[in-house]
Amino acid sequence: MAEYLEASWSAAWDAPSKRNRRGGVYRPYVPDRLTGGSVLVSPDIAQVAAKAETLVQRLTAHSASHGVDGLARFLLRSEAIASSRIEGLQTSPQQVALAELAAHEAGVSRGFTATAALVANNVTALRRAVTELVGVEAVATADIVALHTALLPEEKHHGLREVQNWVGGGDWHPLDAEFVPPPPELVRPLMDDLxxxxxxxxxxxxxxxxxxxxxFETIHPFTDGNGRVGRALVHTILTRRGLTPHAVLPISLVLLTRSDAYVDGLTAYRHGRDRHSAEARQGTDAWLRVFLAATTTAVEQAKRFADELDELHVEWLERHRRFRQSQGLRSVPRADSAVARLLNLLPAAPLVTARTVQCLLSVTHPAARQALEELAGAGILHPKQVERNTRGYLAREIFELLTLTERRLASTRWDTRESPPGRIVPARPQR
Incomplete structure (x- = not known):
């Protein structure tokens, strides 16, 4: 049965203030196990979940002409940026793209910040969550630990925690904490159950x-980085179950905007009662309503984003057609040509170099360069010097769409015309 324990905290005489030196009683929370049919879901919640899953399935089948896989990878980047923003890391999508480029292409080492490199690492970790963990026959606690290591490579304390941690309050003791997770000796069995x-x-x-x-957030099994790992687990589960085989929803952005409801939902989930009691069911239902509402909003905004990408792609095709005609070329290139294939890949790779295109399309360096210059001539790509001997090509309109989407998702009404962004977001693109 879920319960709040009572434990004693010894005074820290080396703390910097009298308040921090305090000792006393604190109450760590121990949740029920999830296995064994202990969690019952109300029929009305099950109906809400079914409707939300239908919306997710429709998004997965979105008929974007440039390919749903490209949209999925782009949403993956958006979700990674969102997860990092929750942790207080602020960086632009362009900076993250540069950091990703540097990680995969030798010779590109400047033009991005250390923060952007951290977010780019978050992208890599999220990819792992929806690829490697999805592919294993059964997820193990060791896999979650490995995911944590990938997300926070510079963290001093890898592995499951062996100390008591807490959320909120001061750094010296848990007496004023908003929430105290289970004692460290219970972390391993609770994670194995999870x-x-x-x-x-x-x-x-x-x-x-x-x-x-x-x-997972209740167990809080790591000394740091629990939020990022917990959000990655959401995508792991949805992909393992086949609900989102080609898409990652920007759920983190929605939960960030609805942070009060998110915290209230998690607090309700930690009911401290027998799982089958009325209070326990009400608490679980309250959390599920928060999560399902966030999922529905994420789907709606992701679909809007996909529709806008579709519209942009149509505009690009027309822009490209006019440019080719002005150059005395046939108006539409061959479907298997490098330039046509590159145009379809831009939503997933909005910052590329000739070397990148060469690898992505398996073409020669001259063919890659020609495709890039042609799309630059059409005003679809914009050259950007990223190193002395390396020129990047930037699809600015893709980044503008991502920025506008982030701004909308930071509005409590999901529309910046009705309510301004409630947190730090990229500035509105200048035309």
């Missing part, structure tokens, strides 16, 4: 992702 639940199909995919996320 991964056992992840490997089942006891609940529908969205319900399972929501419960696993809340349980």
């Amino acid at each position: 991964v056992s639940y992840i490997n089942t199909a006891e609940h529908a995919p969205l319900i399972q992702a929501a419960l696993a996320h809340a349980q």
Whole structure:
């Protein structure tokens, strides 16, 4: 049964102030196990989840002419940036693209910040969450630990925590904390139970992702970086269950905007009662409503983003057609040509070099360079010097769409014309 324990904290006589030197009683929370059919979902919540899953499936089948896979990878970048913003890291999508480029192409080492490199690492870790973890036969606690290491490579304390941690309050003791997770000796068995639940199909995919996320955040198994790993687990579960095989939803952006509801939902989930009691069911339902509402909003905004990408692609095709005609070329290139294939790849790779294109399309360096120059001549790509001997090509309109989407998702009404962004976001693109 879930319960609040009572534990004693010894005074720290080397603390810098009398308030920090205090000792006393604190109450760590121990959640119920998730396995064994202990979590019951109300029928009305199950109906809400079913409707939300239908919306996700429709998004996955979006008929973007440039390919849903490209949209998925772009949303993956957006979600990674969102996760990092939750952790207080501020950087532009262009900076992250430069950092990604540097990570995969020798000779590109400047033009981006250390923060951008951290966010780019978050992109890599999220890719791992929806690829490697999806591919394993059964997720193990060791896999979650490895994901944490990938997300926070510079973290001093890798592995499951062996100390008591807490959320909120001061740094010296948990007496004023907003929430105190389970004692360290219970972390391993609770994590083993969590991964056992992840490997089942006891609940529908969205319900399972929501419960696993809340349980992970409640266990708080690492000394730092729990938020990032917890959000990555959401995508792992949804992809393992086949709900989002080609798309990653920007759920983190929605939860960031609805941070008060998010915290309230997690607090309700930590009910401290027998799982089958009325209070426990109400608490679980309250959290599931928050998560499902965030999912629905994320789908709606992702679809709007996909529609805008579709419209931009149509505009690009017309712009490209006019440019080719002005150069005395046939108006539409061959479908298998480097330039036509590159045009379809830009939503997934909005910053490229000739070497990047050469690898992506398996073409010669001259063919890659010619395709880039042609799209630059059409006003679709914009040259950007990233190193002395390396010229990048930037699809500015893609980054503008991402910026506008981030700004909308920072508005409590999901529309900056009705309410301004409620947090730091990129400036509105200048035309």
